[in-house]
Amino acid sequence: MTDKLSYMRIAVCDIREDVLIQMEEILEHLGSENNIQVSVETMESGNTLFQKIRRRESYDIICLSMENEDIDSVKLAATLREEDEETVFFFISRSSSRIKEIFDVMPAAYLEYPLQEDEVTHWFKKMVRRFRDERRYFSFNFERRTYHIPYQDITYLESCKHHIEVKTPKGWYRFYGRMDEVEQRLENADKMFFRIHKSYMVNYRYISWFDGNSVKLMDGELLPVSATYRDHARSQYWRCGEKTQERVHGSA
Numbered sequence: 249m250t251d252k253l254s255y256m257r258i259a260v261c262d263i264r265e266d267v268l269i270q271m272e273e274i275l276e277h278l279g280s281e282n283n284i285q286v287s288v289e290t291m292e293s294g295n296t297l298f299q300k301i302r303r304r305e306s307y308d309i310i311c312l313s314m315e316n317e318d319i320d321s322v323k324l325a326a327t328l329r330e331e332d333e334e335t336v337f338f339f340i341s342r343s344s345s346r347i348k349e350i351f352d353v354m355p356a357a358y359l360e361y362p363l364q365e366d367e368v369t370h371w372f373k374k375m376v377r378r379f380r381d382e383r384r385y386f387s388f389n390f391e392r393r394t395y396h397i398p399y400q401d402i403t404y405l406e407s408c409k410h411h412i413e414v415k416t417p418k419g420w421y422r423f424y425g426r427m428d429e430v431e432q433r434l435e436n437a438d439k440m441f442f443r444i445h446k447s448y449m450v451n452y453r454y455i456s457w458f459d460g461n462s463v464k465l466m467d468g469e470l471l472p473v474s475a476t477y478r479d480h481a482r483s484q485y486w487r488c489g490e491k492t493q494e495r496v497h498g499s500a
Contacts, residue, residue: 255285255394257306261297261321262313262340267363268292271311274365278372287392294319301328307335308394309356309375314341322346325353334396336375386414386434388423395421399440403465404450405430417467442484445474452488 256279260271268290279286289307291297294316310328314321325337329352337355340363341347347358357371378396379387385396397414406413407427414421431449434441440452444463448471456464460478463471473481 255287255389255392256308257287257393258289258309258311259297259300259307260288260290260311261292261294261316262290262311263292263315263317264313265292267313267340267361270363271368274363274368275372278369282373282376284376294321294324298324298327301331306332306393308379308396309336309338309372311338311340311359314339314343314346314350322349322353325350325355329353338371388412388414388421388425390421390423395423397421399434399451400453402441402451403454403467404448404471405441407447439484439488442481442488443477444481445472445477448472452485455485458482458485 258275260268260275262268262271272288272290275286275288278284289300291300294312295318297310297312298319310325312321312325316324321339325339328335329337337350337353338357338359339350339355340359340361342361344358344360350358356375359367359371379385379394385398386402387394387396389395397416401416401418403415403417405427406415407430408422410424411422412425412427412430414423427443427447427449431443434449441449442452443449450463450465450471454465454467456466456468458464458473458481460482461473463473465471
């Protein structure tokens, strides 16, 4: 497992072939410059992109023209956003007339024709910094896809043979790794995670109660607390509680 961003998958959807070629060249160059393997898929049809997403293909960044002729790009982005909160959108347009409509899908960037390489570079590097920000996101690679899960969205992590299962309120993710490595990476995650078992790390924010032998989560799920980690887990649990109270009183 690595804490580096090593792979990114990017879709560029635009009716202009010259724009597709330009974006592919810029993005591949930026990947090389930043030691990231960037896979760029170009397509002239918004419907093609939609069908790929329906087949559960996913992208770290989608560069989407607002002038696609076969589908409404704003509605397409809104539909994709309902299914995936992680994908970053770069909208490309010749006119700013619909710019207010795209706010709901939380785009990372708005690019105007003709595209300027320095502007694309600026936003690409900004997203790379965001993805690499270990203070806010837990990043990992699995099956040629890079995931960036906000710490606050992780309920707990479980070691299963050679995989780490990442539990969130919306479902499971997984990647190859060891729990000892995960524990080291999460040491500075605002002190919200602690080990309760050789196979489990839990996010304090999702704990309903802790009795020393088990942890009950807000959704009712029970996780075991082993004798090896019991004392340390108990002290971490109370420390997290004290830190939460400090925040509350500090903001009062």
